[in-house]
Amino acid sequence: MLGLIFIAAVIHTSSSANVASNTNMTKSLKVLVSSKDFPESGMQVLKEHFTVLQSRYINFGEEGLTKNREELLNLIPGCSALVWVSHHPITKELLDRAGPQLKIVSTVSAGYNHCNVPELKARGIKLSNTPNVLSAAVAEIAVALMLGTARRFTENLEQVRRGEWEIGFDKVLGQDIAGSTVGIIGLGGIGQAVVKRLHGFEVGRFLYTGHREKPEAKDLGAEFVNLDSLLTQSDFIVLAVPLTDETRLMINKTTLAKMKKNAILINVGRGELVDQDALYDALKNKDIYAAGLDVTSPEPLPKDHKLLTLPNIFVLPHIGSATVHTRDSMAVLAAKNVVNALNGKPLLTPVLE
Numbered sequence: 001m002l003g004l005i006f007i008a009a010v011i012h013t014s015s016s017a018n019v020a021s022n023t024n025m026t027k028s029l030k031v032l033v034s035s036k037d038f039p040e041s042g043m044q045v046l047k048e049h050f051t052v053l054q055s056r057y058i059n060f061g062e063e064g065l066t067k068n069r070e071e072l073l074n075l076i077p078g079c080s081a082l083v084w085v086s087h088h089p090i091t092k093e094l095l096d097r098a099g100p101q102l103k104i105v106s107t108v109s110a111g112y113n114h115c116n117v118p119e120l121k122a123r124g125i126k127l128s129n130t131p132n133v134l135s136a137a138v139a140e141i142a143v144a145l146m147l148g149t150a151r152r153f154t155e156n157l158e159q160v161r162r163g164e165w166e167i168g169f170d171k172v173l174g175q176d177i178a179g180s181t182v183g184i185i186g187l188g189g190i191g192q193a194v195v196k197r198l199h200g201f202e203v204g205r206f207l208y209t210g211h212r213e214k215p216e217a218k219d220l221g222a223e224f225v226n227l228d229s230l231l232t233q234s235d236f237i238v239l240a241v242p243l244t245d246e247t248r249l250m251i252n253k254t255t256l257a258k259m260k261k262n263a264i265l266i267n268v269g270r271g272e273l274v275d276q277d278a279l280y281d282a283l284k285n286k287d288i289y290a291a292g293l294d295v296t297s298p299e300p301l302p303k304d305h306k307l308l309t310l311p312n313i314f315v316l317p318h319i320g321s322a323t324v325h326t327r328d329s330m331a332v333l334a335a336k337n338v339v340n341a342l343n344g345k346p347l348l349t350p351v352l353e
């Protein structure tokens, strides 16, 4: 018994020693965090292991493209990892400035269309993202947009603001989710989370499309169909696919024309999945019923953009993953990917390894 305790103590001591020596070994490695608003939870993980540099600016909007861009170019030389906190593109210029010791880019997002994958690949730099931890939050926003568009929140809120409520039994009639057909384009983590959340809404049918059938679909009660069938049969169409060359502008004049007159389009993927001019025409002419967008192109959408003049649209400023808990989980996962990459361990959520 004593012998076992001794062996356990030796194993424990030597593994703590390993962690300590790994931490000591990595402490001299520099990690750059691209935005001053990266959550403290992620900073703590990074600071335990590395020397952490952080931009004094935010990596979003104008500031991200101006002051912050300069700051990052100054800070990145000699860094071994870059934690990327926004959707601004990762430029060749920044990678050149970093130097050959840059081992990993860890983007704090599920989407990685902004990460210049071919350039990272060519340079042998690893890339990780933060999928799964945000699926619930983004799915909640998709459902919120479904409700907001089906029940005409934009028009109704306007009426309340103006103090001019429409009255009568047939006022501002909307559509039901109950009994409807919901089509999900992209039954990945977010698409599946949407279906799970809608199970209590008594949806009539769930359809989905994508490259291949998903094993999870059976338990979710979702039928695999081709894109055309989904477009022609669905009352709600939820876009939950990544932005790639294949998916860019997949919702356009032609695909919009295949949708039902009462169709509601929801986009929680990326703005560039949709041809916004064609969407404007379809909404204006009432070829489809409504659209709910958490993502647009560009972001922010200018306040005088023609889409915002329409009553049958509900636009949010890309807040899919914006909850305290989810942003913390994203930050910690992004930091842990850096810890693994710089300790020669497999990435937890690899895009390029």
Ligand code: DGY
Pocket: 108, 109, 110, 111, 112, 134, 269, 320, 321
């Ligand atoms: C993502 O993670 O890609 C979402 O758009 C939130 O940033």
